[in-house]
Structure formats: C-alpha cells, structure tokens
Amino acid sequence: MGALDEGHYDVELGNGVNLGGCSELGFEEEPETLAIEEAVKVLLQGLGEDFNREGLRKTPLRVAKALREGTRGYKQNVKDVVSGALFPEAGLESRVGHAGGAGGLVIVRDLDLFSTCESCLLPFQVKCHVGYVPSGRRVVGLSKLSRVAEVFGKRLQEPQRLANEICAALQQGIKPTGVAVVLQCSHIHFPNFESALFDPNHKGWVKMLVRSGSGVFDNENTADIWTDFLSLLRFRGINIEDVCSRVSNNKSWCPSHTFCRAAASDSAMLGAVASILCSLGEDPSRKELVETPTRFVKWLMNFKNTNLDLKLNGFVRSKRDSLTSNGDFSYEEHLCSELNLSFWSQCEHHLLPFHGVVHIGYYGSNGFSPVGKSFLQSIVHLYGFKLQVQERLTRQIAETVSSFLGEDIIVVVEASHTCMISRGIEKFGSSTATIAVLGRFSTDPSARAKFLQIIPNSSPCEG
Amino acid sequence: MGALDEGHYDVELGNGVNLGGCSELGFEEEPETLAIEEAVKVLLQGLGEDFNREGLRKTPLRVAKALREGTRGYKQNVKDVVSGALFPEAGLESRVGHAGGAGGLVIVRDLDLFSTCESCLLPFQVKCHVGYVPSGRRVVGLSKLSRVAEVFGKRLQEPQRLANEICAALQQGIKPTGVAVVLQCSHIHFPNFESALFDPNHKGWVKMLVRSGSGVFDNENTADIWTDFLSLLRFRGINIEDVCSRVSNNKSWCPSHTFCRAAASDSAMLGAVASILCSLGEDPSRKELVETPTRFVKWLMNFKNTNLDLKLNGFVRSKRDSLTSNGDFSYEEHLCSELNLSFWSQCEHHLLPFHGVVHIGYYGSNGFSPVGKSFLQSIVHLYGFKLQVQERLTRQIAETVSSFLGEDIIVVVEASHTCMISRGIEKFGSSTATIAVLGRFSTDPSARAKFLQIIPNSSPCEG
Numbered sequence: 001m002g003a004l005d006e007g008h009y010d011v012e013l014g015n016g017v018n019l020g021g022c023s024e025l026g027f028e029e030e031p032e033t034l035a036i037e038e039a040v041k042v043l044l045q046g047l048g049e050d051f052n053r054e055g056l057r058k059t060p061l062r063v064a065k066a067l068r069e070g071t072r073g074y075k076q077n078v079k080d081v082v083s084g085a086l087f088p089e090a091g092l093e094s095r096v097g098h099a100g101g102a103g104g105l106v107i108v109r110d111l112d113l114f115s116t117c118e119s120c121l122l123p124f125q126v127k128c129h130v131g132y133v134p135s136g137r138r139v140v141g142l143s144k145l146s147r148v149a150e151v152f153g154k155r156l157q158e159p160q161r162l163a164n165e166i167c168a169a170l171q172q173g174i175k176p177t178g179v180a181v182v183l184q185c186s187h188i189h190f191p192n193f194e195s196a197l198f199d200p201n202h203k204g205w206v207k208m209l210v211r212s213g214s215g216v217f218d219n220e221n222t223a224d225i226w227t228d229f230l231s232l233l234r235f236r237g238i239n240i241e242d243v244c245s246r247v248s249n250n251k252s253w254c255p256s257h258t259f260c261r262a263a264a265s266d267s268a269m270l271g272a273v274a275s276i277l278c279s280l281g282e283d284p285s286r287k288e289l290v291e292t293p294t295r296f297v298k299w300l301m302n303f304k305n306t307n308l309d310l311k312l313n314g315f316v317r318s319k320r321d322s323l324t325s326n327g328d329f330s331y332e333e334h335l336c337s338e339l340n341l342s343f344w345s346q347c348e349h350h351l352l353p354f355h356g357v358v359h360i361g362y363y364g365s366n367g368f369s370p371v372g373k374s375f376l377q378s379i380v381h382l383y384g385f386k387l388q389v390q391e392r393l394t395r396q397i398a399e400t401v402s403s404f405l406g407e408d409i410i411v412v413v414e415a416s417h418t419c420m421i422s423r424g425i426e427k428f429g430s431s432t433a434t435i436a437v438l439g440r441f442s443t444d445p446s447a448r449a450k451f452l453q454i455i456p457n458s459s460p461c462e463g
Numbered sequence: 464m465g466a467l468d469e470g471h472y473d474v475e476l477g478n479g480v481n482l483g484g485c486s487e488l489g490f491e492e493e494p495e496t497l498a499i500e501e502a503v504k505v506l507l508q509g510l511g512e513d514f515n516r517e518g519l520r521k522t523p524l525r526v527a528k529a530l531r532e533g534t535r536g537y538k539q540n541v542k543d544v545v546s547g548a549l550f551p552e553a554g555l556e557s558r559v560g561h562a563g564g565a566g567g568l569v570i571v572r573d574l575d576l577f578s579t580c581e582s583c584l585l586p587f588q589v590k591c592h593v594g595y596v597p598s599g600r601r602v603v604g605l606s607k608l609s610r611v612a613e614v615f616g617k618r619l620q621e622p623q624r625l626a627n628e629i630c631a632a633l634q635q636g637i638k639p640t641g642v643a644v645v646l647q648c649s650h651i652h653f654p655n656f657e658s659a660l661f662d663p664n665h666k667g668w669v670k671m672l673v674r675s676g677s678g679v680f681d682n683e684n685t686a687d688i689w690t691d692f693l694s695l696l697r698f699r700g701i702n703i704e705d706v707c708s709r710v711s712n713n714k715s716w717c718p719s720h721t722f723c724r725a726a727a728s729d730s731a732m733l734g735a736v737a738s739i740l741c742s743l744g745e746d747p748s749r750k751e752l753v754e755t756p757t758r759f760v761k762w763l764m765n766f767k768n769t770n771l772d773l774k775l776n777g778f779v780r781s782k783r784d785s786l787t788s789n790g791d792f793s794y795e796e797h798l799c800s801e802l803n804l805s806f807w808s809q810c811e812h813h814l815l816p817f818h819g820v821v822h823i824g825y826y827g828s829n830g831f832s833p834v835g836k837s838f839l840q841s842i843v844h845l846y847g848f849k850l851q852v853q854e855r856l857t858r859q860i861a862e863t864v865s866s867f868l869g870e871d872i873i874v875v876v877e878a879s880h881t882c883m884i885s886r887g888i889e890k891f892g893s894s895t896a897t898i899a900v901l902g903r904f905s906t907d908p909s910a911r912a913k914f915l916q917i918i919p920n921s922s923p924c925e926g
Contacts, residue, residue, distance in 0.1 A: 146890055224911075231912060427609055433568075435567035
C-alpha cells in the first residue's frame with residue numbers, strides 16, 4: 001500500500017502536528033518513563049526472566065507507556081475539559097414545571113472506561129452512567145461527561161472514590177442542580193496456580209456497583225430523583241435494588257486483598273513497584289497504596305517461570321509412562337473434543353493478563369479421552385501460568401497433548417487480552433482466536449471444519 | 464475536586480508532554496483547520512443559520528477538529544505502526560504440520576472502528592475482524608492489527624476499499640503467509656423529511672459485509688483456509704454464506720446515491736465542501752469524490768431551519784383549531800402513552816446526526832389519544848429536522864404536545880449520538896436519555912415512575 005511507502009509521518013510529527021490521536025510516540029526519554037523501565041527490568045529479573053531475550057526486550061518500555069497512558073488523568077484538569085462546552089439553553093427556569101430537557105434530567109449511559117486498581121495495579125473495567133439536572137440556563141456538551149469521567153478513571157482508583165470524584169468534579173465544573181453517577185465495575189479475579197487447578201468454581205470476576213450524588217441527588221429527601229435516574233438505567237440492565245443495597249460493602253473489592261501466597265517477597269521487586277508508583281505521580285506511602293507493592297509482586301510471582309517448567313516436565317513424563325504401561329490406548333476414527341478449558345496467562349509484551357478458553361480436538365477410541373479432562377485442564381494451566389503469548393501457548397498445548405492423544409490434534413484458544421482494552425487502543429469487546437493443527441488436522445480441511453463446528457457460539461471471556 | 468484547581472495542564476503541555484491521549488488541544492491554528500472552519504461557516508449560512516449565535520459559535524472549530532481527527536490516517540504510515548512489533552516465535556517452520564499458533568491462524572475479532580464515507584462525508588461504523596497466518600518465524604503484536612486497521616479507517620472510504628487497504632498493508636508490513644480481513648459495515652440511512660413522515664418502514668441503516676484476502680487467502684484454491692477463518696467468526700455471529708454471497712454488490716452502498724431532493728444546490732456551499740476535501744488532504748476531483756459535495760449539501764439542506772418552522776406553525780395551529788371546534792376533548796385520570804416514536808436530528812455542535820426514539824406520556828380519556836400517533840410522530844419529525852440539541856428537542860416536544868394533550872406531559876428521548884462515537888472519545892454503545900416533565904409529572908414522582916416503568920427495555924437506536 002501507498003501508506004507503507006509514503007514515509008512522511010515523521011515529518012508531520014517534526015512539524016508538531018498533533019491531531020489528538022492516540023499516538024504511541026513521544027515521552028520515551030522522560031525521566032519518569034526511564035525510571036519505570038528500570039523498575040520493570042528488576043521485576044523481570046525477579047521472575048527469573050532474561051529481559052534481553054527478544055520477546056521481552058521492549059517489554060519495559062511497553063509497560064511504562066501503558067502505565068503512564070493509564071494514569072494520564074493525573075496531568076489533566078476538569079476546568080480545561082468543561083470550559084467552552086457550557087451552552088445557554090432557554091426554558092430552563094421558566095415557570096412551566098421542569099420544562100424541557102434543559103430543566104429535566106440529562107443522562108449519558110453505557111460509557112466504557114478502564115481504570116487502574118490502586119490495590120493491585122491491574123486495570124478494571126467500568127461501565128459508567130452519568131446524569132445531571134441542568135441549572136443556570138445552561139447545558140454541557142454530552143461528550144464532556146465522558147471526558148471528565150476519563151480524567152478520574154485514568155488514575156489509580158477504587159470504585160467508590162472514582163464515582164465520588166467524577167461526581168464532585170462535574171458538580172463544580174457545570175454547577176448544575178445536581179449530578180448522579182452510577183458505575184458498574186468489573187475487576188479480574190486472577191486465580192493463583194493452585195486455585196486454578198483445584199477450584200473448578202473459581203469466579204473470574206469481582207463485580208461492584210457504586211453510586212455517588214451531589215446537589216439534588218445528595219439530599220436525603222430526594223429518593224424520587226434517584227428513582228427517575230435509576231428508572232432510566234434499569235431498562236439498560238441495571239436493577240435499582242442492586243444499586244441501593246450494595247453501596248456500602250466496598251471494603252475489600254480487590255481480589256488481591258484475599259490473595260495469599262507464601263512466597264517471601266523480594267525487596268528489590270517491592271522497591272521497583274514503589275518506584276513505579278512515584279513515577280506515576282503517586283505517593284507510595286498513601287494509606288491505600290502501602291500494601292500495593294506487596295500485592296503486585298505476589299501476583300506477579302504467579303508467573304515465575306522456572307518452577308513451573310520443572311513441575312510440567314515431571315507431570316507430563318509420569319502421565320506418559322502410566323499410559324504406555326497400560327497399553328490400552330488406540331486411535332480410532334472418532335472425533336473427540338474437550339471444550340472450554342479455562343486458562344489464565346500473562347502477556348509477556350505488556351505484563352497484563354489475558355485469559356479465556358481452550359478447545360482441544362483429537363481422534364480417540366469411542367469418543368473417550370485416555371487422559372481425562374482434568375489432566376488436559378492441568379496442562380493448560382501449566383502453560384498459562386508464565387509469561388506468554390497466545391500463539392506460543394496454543395502451539396505448546398498442541399505439542400504436549402499430542403504425546404497423549406495421538407498425532408492428530410487441533411487446539412483453538414479464544415482469549416480476551418487486557419492489553420487490547422486497557423491501553424491506548426481500548427478495543428472493548430475484541431477477542432483473539434488462535435489455532436494449532438497437527439497431523440490429519442493440518443492436511444484435512446473437513447476434519448478442521450468438523451471440529452470448528454462444535455465449538456460453542458458463546459463469548460469465551462466475559463467481563 | 465483537586466483537579467479543578469490544579470491548573471497545571473497547560474504547563475505540562477508547554478513542556479511538550481504527550482502521553483498519547485486524545486487531547487483536543489493543538490492544531491487549531493493550522494491553515495487546514497482554519498480553512499475548514501471558514502467552509503463550515505458558509506454551510507451554516509446556507510442553512511439560514513447565524514453562526515454567531517451562542518450554540519453555533521464553536522461549531523466550525525468542532526467540525527474541523529472532528530473531520531481532521533476522523534481523517535488522521537492520511538498522515539499515518541503502516542511501517543511505523545508495525546515496526547518493532549514483530550516477534551520471533553519458534554515452531555513456525557518445524558515439520559510438525561502447521562504446529563502452533565505460530566504456524567496456524569491468528570485472528571483478532573470484533574474491533575470497533577469508525578470510518579468516513581467518501582460519498583456523503585458521514586461516519587460509518589465498522590466491526591473489523593483481521594486474521595493472518597504467520598511466517599518467517601515471526602508473529603506481530605496483536606494490537607498492531609487494530610492500529611493498522613485504524614490508519615485506513617481514518618480516511619474517506621468505502622467498505623471494499625477499506626478492507627483491501629487493510630489487507631494489503633498488513634501483507635506488506637508483516638510479510639506473513641496470508642492476511643484475511645472481514646468488515647461488517649453499518650451506514651446510517653438518514654431519511655429526508657418526507658420519507659421520515661410518510662414511510663413507516665424506513666430502515667435506519669444500510670449494512671454491508673466485505674472481505675479481502677492476500678497470500679494464501681488470495682488463491683482461488685484456498686477456500687479451505689477461508690472456511691477456517693470464517694468458522695472462527697461464525698460463532699461470533701457472522702454467517703459464512705452471507706460473506707461469500709454479498710461480496711460483489713458493493714455498487715451503491717451509500718444511501719446518498721439514491722437520496723433525491725429537488726433543491727437547487729447552492730454553489731457557495733458546494734465550494735465549501737470541496738474546500739473541506741482539499742483541507743483533509745484529498746483531491747475533490749478524484750472520481751469517487753466528484754459528487755460528494757452535492758450529496759453532502761443535499762443532505763445538509765434537510766436541516767434548513769426556516770421552512771420547517773413555518774410548516775410547524777401552520778401544522779400545529781390547524782390541528783389545534785380542529786380539536787377546539789370539536790370540543791370532545793376531556794382529561795381524565797388515565798395514564799396514556801405513545802412509545803418509540805422515531806426521530807432523526809442533527810447535532811448543532813458537530814453537524815453530525817443523532818437519532819433514536821421519543822416516548823410521550825400524558826393523561827387522557829380512556830387511554831385514547833385525541834390526536835393520534837401519526838400526528839405526534841409528525842411533531843417529533845418537525846422538531847428533529849433542524850440543527851438541534853437533544854435537551855432542547857425534548858423540551859420543545861413537551862411544550863408543543865401540551866397544547867393538544869393537556870398540561871400533564873412527560874417526554875423521554877433516548878438517542879445515539881454520532882458525535883459520541885465518531886470523534887476522539889469513540890464511546891461505542893453509549894446512549895443519551897433526556898426527560899421533560901410538565902404539570903403533574905413535575906410534582907408527582909409516582910406519576911413519573913409509573914410512566915418510566917412502561918418504557919420498553921430495549922436499546923433504542925441500534926447500529
């Protein structure tokens with residue numbers, strides 16, 4: 001394509017052109033970025049990784065960019081966002097009741113945001129609903145409600161504070177009769193390796209619903225206006241009782257509060273995380289952040305490479321031996337499958353989670369797996385709990401299961417990548433599918449097609 | 464909030480900090496921006512508007528920003544996007560079949576994009592699915608597939624060319640065994656005033672499915688690899704037969720090709736649109752763009768203010784007279800409603816469409832409207848077909864229908880705003896609700912609640 005050959009992008013940037021796009025360029029030389037890069041190298045070393053290996057070489061820079069992009073709200077200011085977007089609108093204070101939208105409630109619903117959990121530094125997803133009752137004969141441009149929410153979303157947060165800050169900022173910026181904010185927050189609940197293996201009922205998400213109100217929404221006697229607001233959300237899938245009853249229990253929403261692992265924490269790694277917090281403009285001694293380095297390092301140590309590789313080798317060899325000695329394993333013409341094996345992994349390019357499901361197809365005797373679903377699930381977890389890329393995970397699972405299930409193997413991995421939604425590109429709802437095929441599945445399209453047909457038609461990795 | 468008082472955003476910008484965010488700042492002084500602003504003023508004048516009235520004062524700048532943001536892909540270049548994101552991955556050329564995702568297909572699904580229709584300059588929505596078969600022992604970072612799609616989406620496009628350009632650029636940038644692109648495109652089909660009034664079956668969207676393939680996807684004998692690719696999409700809601708059969712009929716997808724209106728085109732307005740095309744870096748004499756100014760101006764003239772105001776006055780007065788002379792109109796204690804009246808309007812802040820549904824509640828005799836649904840629908844269209852803001856539309860409808868339906872009126876407007884999804888903030892799936900209440904509905908929360916309960920729980924304005 002022409003675009004590949006034009007090569008005038010740099011020239012444009014040299015001219016200082018900024019079209020407001022989410023460019024990945026710039027700020028690489030700033031001390032904060034460099035400090036985060038150094039800290040990430042410490043973390044990679046703590047994981048037993050070589051940060052000079054090809055796949056990881058740019059990871060420190062990518063992590064630094066993602067973290068600074070994800071917390072750019074510290075450098076933004078609501079006054080700049082709102083100013084120039086307040087529009088005079090007639091009818092507001094006329095004496096015909098709350099005449100007009102200019103006197104009535106204005107609600108923007110279903111704004112998708114990402115924020116960063118101050119407890120564990122993982123992103124959490126927010127569906128944000130904002131409303132206000134105009135006053136002073138003016139309304140605000142609708143997009144500004146979203147932009148103000150982004151300013152506070154792009155900081156280290158927990159749900160109730162995020163709601164309160166959005167609400168207070170809009171109240172001060174627009175000076176309306178009242179502001180209401182409802183947030184539906186989803187935090188990934190990444191299991192540790194043991195619970196992934198042994199707790200089949202592990203819930204992958206912690207959800208929380210919070211609200212905040214100011215002005216007419218802050219008054220004890222204004223349940224009616226909240227009823228109006230929530231009525232207009234309820235038919236978007238929110239239940240009023242839920243919001244009202246679940247407001248108070250916001251104590252330990254982050255799963256890392258209950259996350260427990262006996263590893264002694266590495267002080268260099270803890271220091272590295274504290275230094276990242278400083279570089280983002282935060283104070284690591286702020287009450288809510290004191291334990292954050294410990295929690296983040298504990299979580300990260302889930303993906304320490306070496307132990308798992310040892311486990312895996314022993315695990316696989318012993319199983320293979322037992323199968324061989326039994327000798328009752330024959331391949332026949334039955335397409336067999338194990339579908340929807342869950343996996344949890346860590347993207348080595350961004351140090352962010354990706355997770356989803358694995359589908360395995362093979363030819364076996366009478367549709368009966370010689371190794372059992374739980375064994376296959378263990379293989380999947382063993383390859384998941386390390387720094388990975390989805391393409392490699394898919395291939396490794398295919399090659400490993402072929403020792404047990406024969407040479408005809410197809411593996412499909414469907415995943416949701418946090419790095420696709422929490423960074424600049426913010427592609428909410430996107431997902432990634434990869435395939436690996438061995439033996440007959442690589443040469444016989446009808447075998448592939450037959451297997452692909454039976455994969456269930458549901459979304460693999462809902463937030 | 465602290466953020467309101469910090470005021471160091473400008474300082475940060477002065478230091479050249481660019482965190483890659485979608486800042487609205489910068490480039491306001493550039494000649495292209497200024498030229499578009501001047502052109503928009505000409506268009507507003509052609510619509511009979513005063514571009515100095517408060518609501519429109521910043522519209523030229525907003526339109527210029529939105530258009531330049533929406534076409535920033537002209538200044539971007541795929542080589543820069545992809546370079547540094549190609550990762551070596553083992554297993555690719557080993558002799559164990561297409562072993563591993565590194566040898567198999569990699570697909571990123573459900574990327575939401577917006578592009579701009581070269582025929583009419585309105586945005587169209589794209590759900591983009593991209594796949595490739597790696598080669599040369601390397602895979603590309605997943606987010607790059609999305610970024611490359613954005614480069615070409617952010618230009619003036621039509622679906623098939625967009626698919627072809629994404630495909631060819633990825634083929635050249637990654638040099639894989641093959642690339643496949645499937646796009647599901649939705650173009651708003653804005654009715655003209657007459658068809659809105661008289662065609663109850665008007666479909667609000669034109670949909671189109673296109674695909675493009677290169678390498679192994681470009682070969683006539685590789686239906687099998689397409690089957691694999693489409694199988695992995697089908698369980699995301701895409702039907703294979705649809706893609707295969709509907710590839711060819713891409714002739715007149717843009718509804719403006721059939722859009723016909725007898726107004727003589729204003730040459731100053733036509734010149735203004737041509738100048739906008741130049742400012743975006745396009746050639747207005749390019750074959751596909753020759754008719755674009757005519758189509759855009761025709762579409763815009765839907766919203767010429769004066770004619771409709773005259774029509775409206777006559778329309779409303781005659782109806783009111785007829786009701787008064789009949790004298791059979793009494794208010795009783797029955798809550799009545801007309802739900803899901805469709806509306807189409809034009810955001811005066813961005814000159815972009817917004818559309819959705821209006822719900823009207825009132826108290827009438829035996830639940831029977833004295834004026835009829837089609838009359839209310841006409842009122843809604845009359846207020847829709849002009850430069851508007853949703854808050855004002857809501858109030859105007861409430862005040863007007865109160866002449867016919869009594870003093871107790873509630874109006875809820877639910878809308879999807881193109882300006883919320885096609886510009887910097889790109890909040891796909893967001894929607895806006897506004898309420899106006901008169902008489903009893905403003906004082907009696909239970910009356911409001913009763914009406915809000917009956918509003919259907921469905922999304923008002925699907926794309």
